[in-house]
Amino acid sequence: MLYGPYYILVEIWNLLTPMVLFHVLWATFVGTVVGMLPGLTATMGIALLTGLTFGMDPKYAIIILLCVYVGAITGGSRSSILLNIPGTPANAAAALDGFPLAQRGEAGPAIGLSAVSSYIGTVFGIMCLAFLTPLLGQLALKFQSWEFFWLGIFGVVVCGNLTAPTDPLKGWIAGFLGLLLSLVGQEGIAAYSRFAFGFDQIRGGFSLIPVLVGAYGLAEVFAVMREKTHIKIPKQVGRILPKWVDIAQNWFHMLRSGVIGVTIGIIPGVGEDVASWISYDFAKRSSKHPELFGKGSKEGLMAAETGDNACIGGAIVPVLSLAVPGSAPAAVLLGAMWLHGIRPGPLLMVEFPNYIYEITAMLILAASASLVISLVGVRFQIKILMVPRPLLMPIVFTLCVIGSFAINVRIFDLWVMLAFGLLGYAMRQYNYPAAPLVLGIILGDMVDVNLRRALIRTDADITPFFTRPISMILLGITLLVILSRMAWFRRAMTAVFRRRRTGAPSTDS
Amino acid sequence: MNREPQIEYPLRRQDIYAAVILIVLALFVIVESWRMPREFLGFPGYAGPGIVTGLLGLGLLGMAVTLLVRACRRPGAGVAISRTDIRSYLANPPTRRFGLVLLLCVAYLLSLGRGIPYYITTGAYLLVTMAVFRAASWWVIALVSGLAATVLAVVFNKIFLVPLP
Numbered sequence: 001m002l003y004g005p006y007y008i009l010v011e012i013w014n015l016l017t018p019m020v021l022f023h024v025l026w027a028t029f030v031g032t033v034v035g036m037l038p039g040l041t042a043t044m045g046i047a048l049l050t051g052l053t054f055g056m057d058p059k060y061a062i063i064i065l066l067c068v069y070v071g072a073i074t075g076g077s078r079s080s081i082l083l084n085i086p087g088t089p090a091n092a093a094a095a096l097d098g099f100p101l102a103q104r105g106e107a108g109p110a111i112g113l114s115a116v117s118s119y120i121g122t123v124f125g126i127m128c129l130a131f132l133t134p135l136l137g138q139l140a141l142k143f144q145s146w147e148f149f150w151l152g153i154f155g156v157v158v159c160g161n162l163t164a165p166t167d168p169l170k171g172w173i174a175g176f177l178g179l180l181l182s183l184v185g186q187e188g189i190a191a192y193s194r195f196a197f198g199f200d201q202i203r204g205g206f207s208l209i210p211v212l213v214g215a216y217g218l219a220e221v222f223a224v225m226r227e228k229t230h231i232k233i234p235k236q237v238g239r240i241l242p243k244w245v246d247i248a249q250n251w252f253h254m255l256r257s258g259v260i261g262v263t264i265g266i267i268p269g270v271g272e273d274v275a276s277w278i279s280y281d282f283a284k285r286s287s288k289h290p291e292l293f294g295k296g297s298k299e300g301l302m303a304a305e306t307g308d309n310a311c312i313g314g315a316i317v318p319v320l321s322l323a324v325p326g327s328a329p330a331a332v333l334l335g336a337m338w339l340h341g342i343r344p345g346p347l348l349m350v351e352f353p354n355y356i357y358e359i360t361a362m363l364i365l366a367a368s369a370s371l372v373i374s375l376v377g378v379r380f381q382i383k384i385l386m387v388p389r390p391l392l393m394p395i396v397f398t399l400c401v402i403g404s405f406a407i408n409v410r411i412f413d414l415w416v417m418l419a420f421g422l423l424g425y426a427m428r429q430y431n432y433p434a435a436p437l438v439l440g441i442i443l444g445d446m447v448d449v450n451l452r453r454a455l456i457r458t459d460a461d462i463t464p465f466f467t468r469p470i471s472m473i474l475l476g477i478t479l480l481v482i483l484s485r486m487a488w489f490r491r492a493m494t495a496v497f498r499r500r501r502t503g504a505p506s507t508d509s
Numbered sequence: 510m511n512r513e514p515q516i517e518y519p520l521r522r523q524d525i526y527a528a529v530i531l532i533v534l535a536l537f538v539i540v541e542s543w544r545m546p547r548e549f550l551g552f553p554g555y556a557g558p559g560i561v562t563g564l565l566g567l568g569l570l571g572m573a574v575t576l577l578v579r580a581c582r583r584p585g586a587g588v589a590i591s592r593t594d595i596r597s598y599l600a601n602p603p604t605r606r607f608g609l610v611l612l613l614c615v616a617y618l619l620s621l622g623r624g625i626p627y628y629i630t631t632g633a634y635l636l637v638t639m640a641v642f643r644a645a646s647w648w649v650i651a652l653v654s655g656l657a658a659t660v661l662a663v664v665f666n667k668i669f670l671v672p673l674p
Contacts, residue, residue, distance in 0.1 A: 055670050169576055173531065176569045180538060183562050190550045192558040195541060218614075225642070226607040390644035394635050395657050397614060401621070402661065406671045411622040414674065418618060422611075430523050451564075452556040460555040 004130050007354060011361035020063060020365070027064040028369040029377075031071020033384055035078070038085040038224070040396065042072035042272075042329040043438075044217040050336040051209050051403025058340035063362045065336050069329050070122055070366040073272055073309055074374055077114040078381055081107055083232070090272030090311075093280040093304035100296035108238035108378070109246075113298055114305045115374035116242050117254055121306035122367040124258035125265065125313025129320075130360045132266070136321040137349035143322070145454035146464045150474035151268075152179075152447035155324055156440050157478050159269030161485065163433035168485045170432045178440020179447060181206065188449045201412040208335040210404035210417040211441055215434050216328070217400045218421025221393050223428060229389055240378050250302050253283045257306035264307075265314020269439035271327030272308040272315075279307025313363065320344050320356055324443065328435045331442050339407065521585030524576055531573035538566030606642075613638050621674040627666075632658035 027049070034045035045068045053061040076087030081098035094114060101110035143151070156179060160171025184195045185205025196202040247254075257279035264275035283303030284293045293300045315326030316333070323345035325331035337344055348355060404417040424434050458464055465471055483489040518524075545559030598604055617634040621627075635654035644650060665671040 052665065052669060052671055169572060169579070173569065173572050173576065176565055176572065180562065180565050180569065183565070187558050189556070190552050190558060192546065192550075194545065194558055194562060222607055222610060225610045226603040228602075228606075388644050390642035391639055391650075391653060394613075394638040395653075395661075397617075398631050398635065398657070398661060401618070402665055402671060402673060405674045406665075409672045411618075411674060414618050414621065418614065425607075430520060430527060448561040451561055452552075455556045455560075456553065460553070 004134075004357065007357040008130060008360050008364070011354070011357045012364060015063070015358075015361050015365060020060070023060050023064050024067050024365050024369050025373075027067035028071040028366055029373055031068035032075030032078075032370065032373050032377075032381065033071075034068065035072030035075030035091075036087040036381060036385060037387075037392065038079050038083070038087055038229075040072075041088045041216060041220060042069055042076070042090070043212065043332055044220055045069075045072050046329050046332040046336070047209060047212040047216060048399050048403040050332060050339065051213065051406040052399070054339065054406050058342060061340055062333075062337065062342070062359075063365070065333055066359070066362050067366040067369065069333065070309075070312060070363065070370050071373070072329075073312060074115065074118040074122070074305075074370045075381075077118065077305055078111065078378075079385060081110045081114065082382065082385065088272070090276050090308040091304075092273060093276040093308075094301055096280070096294050096304075097297045097300040100294070101298070101301065104296055106238060106296070108240045109242055110298075110301060111237070111378055112240045112242035112375060113246060113302055115240075115371055116247060117250075117302040117305040118309040118374070119367055119371040120247075120254050121258055121261055121309030122312055122370070123364070124255075124306070125262055125310035126360055126363045126367065127313070128258075128262040128310075129313035129317050129363070130356060132262075132317050133320050133356045134349060134353075136266075136317055137346060140321045140346035141350075142470065143346060144468075145450040145457065146468050147470045147474065148446055148450040149454060149465070150471050150478065151322065151324060152443040152450070154474045154478045155268030155443055156436055157481055158267055159439050160433070160436040161481050162264075162267070162270045162274050163435045164431070167431060170430075171436050172482075174427060174432045174434070175436035175440045178437040178442075179444040180440075181211075181437075182441045182444025183448055188445055189452055201410070206416050206420075206441075207404075207407055207413055208441065209332075209339075209407050210413040211420045212332050212335065212438060213400045213404050214417035214420030214422075215424035215438060217403075218397070218417060219424030219428055219434070221397050221400070222421065222425040224389050225393050237378060237382070240375055246298055246302075250299055253286075253299050253303045254306040256282060256286075257303045258310040261307040261310025262314035262317075265311035265326045265330075266317050268318060268324045268326060268443075269328070269331070269435050271329070271435060272311040275311035275314075276304045276308035280304040316359065316363075320348055320359065321346065323446075325439065328438050331438050334442060518580075518583040518585040521580050521583050522588060522590075524580035525588055528573050528577035528580060531569060532577065535566045535570035535573055539563055539570065542566055609641060610638075613641070627673040628658045628662040631661060 031045055034040045035042060046065050049065055049068050053064050072088060073090050076091035077094045077098060079085050079087040080091040080095035081102050084095050084099035086092040086095050098110045098114060101107065156175035157172060160175045161168045164171030182205070185203055186193050193203050260279045260282060261275040264270050264278060280300055280303050283299050284290050287293065287297070287299055289297065311327060315330035318324045318326045319330050319334045323334065325334045334344060400417060401414060404413045407413065427434055427437065454464065466475065542559035542563035545557060547554035547557045613634065617630065620630045632654050635657055636650060639645070639650040639654060640647070645653070662673060666673050
């Protein structure tokens, strides 16, 4: 592990070729544009680019996708600050303080501060990625079928809980629906076709990219096109470069938000938006001036932006070590890695130990490019923001079509994309989060194969599911998450704690 | 004793319909899973292809029933949909815009893979969609749709070597 920094430097050096730098610059710029345009998200950008870069060298394809990821999460704050409309869900918290700052004529400094805190957050996340992935990889080597089964269920339950905080039941329904949809087609043990009903096209199951492009991209196109929007951007932007004193004064907020972002990132399927809100909430609670939050607080803006960007590195940790995505964009990234023949998971550390450092180096380049683009090209980016949505969204739809078609070269995938687009749109209308659905689709095969493999190994004895230590921990957390959302359980827990608190003095005396 | 007025839950009706659809889907999954072969290619019955789908179907059924019971208990809109409801829904401008977008998307997808060159179908789709939604002045729409269709065809087909529908 001590050789880690050395390997990262070596990988950065290896990546410093004109072709890589060219891809880094354009992909980060595309990511920034995707992120800052309301209606285009990081997940959608990565899903689209996965299809479009399918024919490229895997190294270039992965670096392009990582750059789009970092660029989109960073760029999303642009529209939050200038329009009060989050570019991506991850930047919703940034709008609370970014927009009031812009209204006060401080749009430039707000963009500068968000760019720098995004950079710091991303780099913090990347460092945690390089440090934590080998550790989690070591632990993952102890995982067997029982643990992988519970990990899949744990991921869907936790993701459903956190992405639908007001109504977790809908999050869990979305997750189970995703698990079921992933099991359509030939299964992985005996190649039996499930729910295909004689349709040859369905025998292979639903391809991941058309599903993701539909659920995120097309659903977004529908949602944006159904509303009429009028864009008003402040004319005065002002100085972009932030003051050092602002950064120095808020170092602790950024550090704490970085830790929160990485932690949330590691939890399967949760992602940047939750990281951003929790970071913002913690910053507000601990601030000396909580009354300024929501009225243009630089602390709030920096905490939110550091948190969501730190989540990027955190979300890639379980991708590399367990083949379980930490966020929706990371889910697409995982799918892209599979498409390019890269097999993340517990054996990655054994077979390709340097790959983690290669990813780390790619992310560092992406973060650096994102910082430069964020600070230098603001005025040009504002012009892009002013493009009317009805002019942009039809072009986005044609990109969705190319991206979905390119993987398998079949028209059927375009209809799959449309079906999932409608499903994603309906889910959004009725408060069902899309992230658990996507996570379920990714984890479905893992749940299916590992449950059945475990039963075969033990000749239908189910006790190891409940007695193996890691299984017990995963099951315990899963149950606790579910129970914690039940009113009767919360009431019972409150009563127990209250009884203990009131009973304490009597035992002391 | 005065009771506080209960706040109406805005998605009550939608939740009830969603729950019914999910219950039907879950029952279908359970039945289909039960009908799947128990012992397939020598694999034992307890590890058959329908075990996980069946369990997930049961889980989904449980959650859908919970959703239904919860929605029924909450105050809010009734289950019955009147003609006025349908009429006002269809007259709603966002609904109309969504319907139009969907129609144009389906028409575009139907036109693909039928021997018409990609740049023509895409150019026509972009032109019509932008014009219907009055995205900009007519000459900007014509220029953007033509340019976008050509650039997409050239960049992806000739440079990235991505097959186009």
